[in-house]
Amino acid sequence: MRQHxxxxxxxxxxxxxLLTDYYRPECSQAVTSDCRPWPCPVTVVVCExxxxxxxxxxxxxxxxxxxxxxxxxxxxxxxxxEQIVFGEREADHRTRSVVLLERALxxxxxxxxxxxxxxxxxxxxxxxxxxxxxxxxxxxxxxxNERFRDRVLSIPGVVxxxxxEPDRIPxxxxxxxxxxxxxxxxxxxxxxxxxxTLLNPGGHLLIQVPNIxxxxxxxxxxxxxxxxxxxxxxxxxNAIGFExxxxxxxWIQKEVTxxxxxxxxxxxxxxKKTAGSRDAEGLPQLGxxxxxxxxxxxxCASGHELGIFGTAIAGTWLGSILDERVTFxxxxxxxxxxxxxxxKPVIHPSRLSTxxxxxxxxxxxxxxxxxxxxxxxxxxx
Numbered sequence: 001m002r003q004h005x006x007x008x009x010x011x012x013x014x015x016x017x018l019l020t021d022y023y024r025p026e027c028s029q030a031v032t033s034d035c036r037p038w039p040c041p042v043t044v045v046v047c048e049x050x051x052x053x054x055x056x057x058x059x060x061x062x063x064x065x066x067x068x069x070x071x072x073x074x075x076x077x078x079x080x081x082e083q084i085v086f087g088e089r090e091a092d093h094r095t096r097s098v099v100l101l102e103r104a105l106x107x108x109x110x111x112x113x114x115x116x117x118x119x120x121x122x123x124x125x126x127x128x129x130x131x132x133x134x135x136x137x138x139x140x141x142x143x144x145n146e147r148f149r150d151r152v153l154s155i156p157g158v159v160x161x162x163x164x165e166p167d168r169i170p171x172x173x174x175x176x177x178x179x180x181x182x183x184x185x186x187x188x189x190x191x192x193x194x195x196x197t198l199l200n201p202g203g204h205l206l207i208q209v210p211n212i213x214x215x216x217x218x219x220x221x222x223x224x225x226x227x228x229x230x231x232x233x234x235x236x237x238n239a240i241g242f243e244x245x246x247x248x249x250x251w252i253q254k255e256v257t258x259x260x261x262x263x264x265x266x267x268x269x270x271x272k273k274t275a276g277s278r279d280a281e282g283l284p285q286l287g288x289x290x291x292x293x294x295x296x297x298x299x300c301a302s303g304h305e306l307g308i309f310g311t312a313i314a315g316t317w318l319g320s321i322l323d324e325r326v327t328f329x330x331x332x333x334x335x336x337x338x339x340x341x342x343x344k345p346v347i348h349p350s351r352l353s354t355x356x357x358x359x360x361x362x363x364x365x366x367x368x369x370x371x372x373x374x375x376x377x378x379x380x381x
Contacts (some may be wrong), residue, residue, distance in 0.1 A: 002008060003019070003020055004019040004020060004021050004023070004043075004056065004142065004353060006056055006058060006364065007044075007056065008058070009056040009058055009187045011047035011049065011050060011052060011226060012045065012052075012057050012186060012188060013050050013188065013189055013226075013232070013236055014046065014047060014049050014050040014052070014054045014189075014190070016047050016049040017058070017105075017149070017289075018047065018048040018049055019046070019047055020044040020045060020046050020047055020132060021043065021044075021045055022044045022046040022283070023042075023043070023044040023219055023286070023287030024041070024042075024090070024287075024288075025042060025219075025220065025272065025287065025291065025374060026289065026291050026294075027294065027321055028040065029121070029220075029317065029320055030042050030066050030220050030221070030222040030317070031220055031222065031224055031316050031317040031320070032072075032221065032223055033068075033074070033180075033184070033221050033223050033224060033313065034068075034072050034073055034074045034075075034076065034258060035077065035311065035312055035313055036068075036316070037078070037317070037320035037342070038064075038068065038222045039380075040064060040222055042055060042220055042222060043055060043056060044219050044227065044287070046118050048234065050235070051231070051283070052226065052228075052232045052234075053212055053226070053227035053228075053231055053283070054225055054226050054227065054231070055224070055225050057186040057225055057309050058342075059068050059140070061165070061222075061225075062186065063225045065184075065222070065301075066225075068146075068222060068223045069223070073131060073379070075123060075290070076124075077311055077335075077339060077346075078333055078335035078336050079335055079337045080195045081095075081122075081124055081311070081335050082095045082097060082125040083095070083096050083333075084157055085099045085252055085253075085311070087222075088207045088265070089325065092244055093177060093257060095125065095129065095250060096125075096165075096177065096179075097125045097126045097128070097129035097130075098129045098132075098205070098210060099227075099251065099252060100128070100129075100179065100251060100252065100257065101129050101130055101133055101177075102133070102207075103207050103248070103251050104204075104246075104256075104257075104259050105134075105366050107245060107259060108175075108204055108259075111132060111174070112134045112136055113138075114134070114137050114138075114174035114175060115137065115138050115140070115171070115172070115174050115175075115200075116130055116134070116137050116138070116139045116140070116141075116145045116173060116174065116175045116176070116177070117139075117141075117142060117169070117173045117175075117176045117177070117197065117198065118139070118140070118141050118142065118176075118177045118178075118179075119142050119145050119166075119177065119178045119181060119185075119191075119247075120142065120143060120144075120178060120179070120180075120181030121141030121148075121161075122143060122148060122166045123146050123148045123150060123152070123154055124141060124148065124152040124155050124158070126179050127141055127152060127155050127158055128155050130157075130177070131155055131156050131157040131158070132209060134339070134361065135156065135177075136182060138157065138159050139157045139158045139159065139161070139367070140159060140160040140161070140162065140171075140233055141158060141160070141161045141171070142162045142163070142166075143161070143162075143163055144159075144163060144164070145154040145163055146161065146163050147196055149161045149163070154225055154305070162303060164275065165193055166194045166195075168239065169194075169198060171198070171200060172198055172199065172200045172203075172263060172376070173198055173200065173203060174180075174199075174203045175203060175205075176195055176198065176199060176203070176204070176206070177205075177206045177207070177208065178195070178207045178208075178211070179207075180208060180209060182207060182209050182211045182226065182228070183210060183218075183224045183225065183226045183228065184223060184224060184225065185225060185226070186225050187237070188225075188226055189236065189239075189240070192236065192237070192240050195301055196240055196241060196242065196262065198261070199262040201262060201375070202261065202262060202335065203262045204245070204260065204261055204262075205242065205258075205259075205260040205261075205262070206257070206258070206259055206260075206262070207233070207237075207257070207258040208252070208255050208257045208258075209226070209228045209233065209255070209256055210227070210228070210254060210256075211229070211230065211249055211254055211255055211256040211318050212227040212228060212286065213229050213230070213284070213286075213381065214249065214253070214254045214365075215243055215254040215363060215365055216286035216287070216290050216363065217223045217290070217313055217314040217317060217361070218288060218313075219286060220290065220317050221313060228256060229256075230247055230248060230249055232258045233247075233256060233258055234247050237258055237260050238262070240325055241263060242258070242260035242261065242262065242263060242264075243260065243261040243262075243263035243288060244258060244259075244260060245259045245260060245261050246258070246259040247341055252285060253365070253369075254365050254366060267319055292317065292334055292363070294321055294322075296359075297322060297359045297361075298320055298325065301322060301325040301326070301357075301358055301359075303348050304357045304359065305327050305328075305355070305356055306316075306325060306326055306327065306357050306358075306359060307326065307327065307328040307329060307330050307347075307352075307357070307358045307359070308320070308322075308328075308329050308330070308355060308358070308359050308361055309329075309330045309331075309349075309358050309360045309361065309362075309370065310328055310329070310330070310331065310360070310361050310362065311329050311331050311333075311336055311341045311346055312359040314362060315341075315361045316341070316342065317330060317343050317361075317362045318359070319341070319344070320342060321340055326342075326344060327344060327346055328344050328345050328346070328347055328356075329341050329342075329345070329346045329347070330346070330348070330349055330352065330358055331346050331347075331349055332348065332374075334348075334350060349374045349377070349378055350377075350378050352378075
């Protein structure tokens with residue numbers, strides 16, 4: 001690894017100027033977090049002080065992301081329905097928000113009434129799940145714009161929809177959720193510090209982000225500034241003054257979840273600079289693995305009809321690179337089956353023939369679990 005050449009860029013967590021180049025992909029194809037191909041080379045750097053993987057938060061990247069968010073449409077292929085977490089049995093298939101909140105609230109002494117804020121509420125998936133679990137709570141959504149304001153306000157228990165800057169959020173809350181938001185922010189520390197001040201004493205903050213150690217595909221998401229490891233995320237929370245109640249990597253595959261409790265005061269500047277300090281040389285070479293995935297998929301496509309399993313970030317990125325060498329996608333989500341993704345049909349695993357090759361665009365442990373589950377459900381395929 002070599003020193004990053006833009007001296008104007010600093011670590012977005014600790015402010016250190018000591019950034020080292022970590023990954024520059026061989027291809028100039030990225031993907032957006034709402035699963036659109038984005039022809040743009042990405043650069044990922046690592047902070048030598050705190051070990052955080054990140055994209056340089058320069059003006060060029062901010063302008064690119066402004067273009068991404070101008071037409072942002074999360075879960076477009078599933079008609080706005082939140083992603084499904086697939087269990088071993090069909091009865092275990094549930095939305096991500098339900099799975100996440102059931103696990104988190106089981107660890108908290110939840111009062112019958114309280115106030116809850118969903119920071120980065122989008123269409124309201126987390127608010128809707130929380131409303132079903134805690135029907136007597138007062139809920140508030142916060143988003144950078146008012147695109148889905150009416151939809152959010154229609155959710156039972158929601159009493160407000162706020163937009164704009166975090167500093168404009170009034171009041172105090174017993175529970176705050178932040179689901180797949182922190183990685184999008186050019187100032188994650190500043191936002192977490194603000195949320196720390198919005199919690200009532202003993203209140204809880206629930207955070208979920210992609211786990212970069214289990215999901216290298218996150219490196220090529222152009223609008224993700226941060227690529228968190230469990231250690232870096234928990235160190236950040238401790239540095240701000242939260243008490244870490246639970247750090248989980250097995251609630252939802254490829255995700256890291258933190259359940260925090262408001263506790264002590266903010267740490268001093270001197271303690272902030274040393275909290276979480278680690279040697280960055282211990283990071284695995286995730287970028288090299290991504291490059292090998294492209295080569296392997298291209299080899300599998302040689303002389304065969306090839307499909308890609310999954311229509312989310314990884315499948316979209318790989319499908320856009322292989323282009324005409326991919327002829328179809330496979331997905332278990334019934335909301336996506338029968339539609340087209342990247343102008344290719346999306347079919348259910350049950351419709352596969354024994355002559356078709358399917359590439360599972362997932363890290364190996366997850367790919368193996370999917371293979372075993374689908375093979376058991378459809379042994380003739």
